[in-house]
Amino acid sequence: MGANYAFTDVWGVSVTYANNTFVNKNDKSNKFTIQKATAEATFNILRYIQPQQMPFDIIAHTGVGMSFGDGYQLSDTDKMMTLQMGVMPLYHVTSNLSILLDAIYILNFQQNQGYDGLYVFDNVRNVIGSYLLLNIGLGVRFAF
Numbered sequence: 001m002g003a004n005y006a007f008t009d010v011w012g013v014s015v016t017y018a019n020n021t022f023v024n025k026n027d028k029s030n031k032f033t034i035q036k037a038t039a040e041a042t043f044n045i046l047r048y049i050q051p052q053q054m055p056f057d058i059i060a061h062t063g064v065g066m067s068f069g070d071g072y073q074l075s076d077t078d079k080m081m082t083l084q085m086g087v088m089p090l091y092h093v094t095s096n097l098s099i100l101l102d103a104i105y106i107l108n109f110q111q112n113q114g115y116d117g118l119y120v121f122d123n124v125r126n127v128i129g130s131y132l133l134l135n136i137g138l139g140v141r142f143a144f
Contacts, residue, residue, distance in 0.1 A: 004042060012042040022115040030116040031072045036082055038065030059088040067108055071117030080108040090139060098139035106131055
């Protein structure tokens with residue numbers, strides 16, 4: 001879930017929240033849930049190249065935030081700094097409704113638990129974890 005504010009047709013900012021659960025395919029009881037909040041700068045690539053209105057836009061975005069991970073086998077919450085970058089093509093169905101596909105690469109700094117919910121290493125803490133997230137959704141524009 002997110003919100004975007006466009007300063008111009010090209011530049012903007014966004015805030016997002018995501019809740020993702022990773023499940024170990026060999027042991028369904030080992031899970032890792034990440035709740036992530038980020039703030040990002042956005043750049044409309046197609047509007048930069050061609051300023052006139054088109055049915056498509058491609059938004060590049062990058063930003064930082066915090067992630068909190070909870071493994072089902074461990075009692076402590078993993079607190080991580082997050083850096084993410086992505087690209088989001090949009091098709092404008094109407095001037096206020098878009099269909100989007102958002103591909104995001106996420107880096108988690110100081111990650112201690114693996115995606116199976118267990119510690120990454122017995123004697124090593126604060127590794128850099130990463131994952132790729134693909135979202136399909138609808139964008140609704142509110143004009144003020």
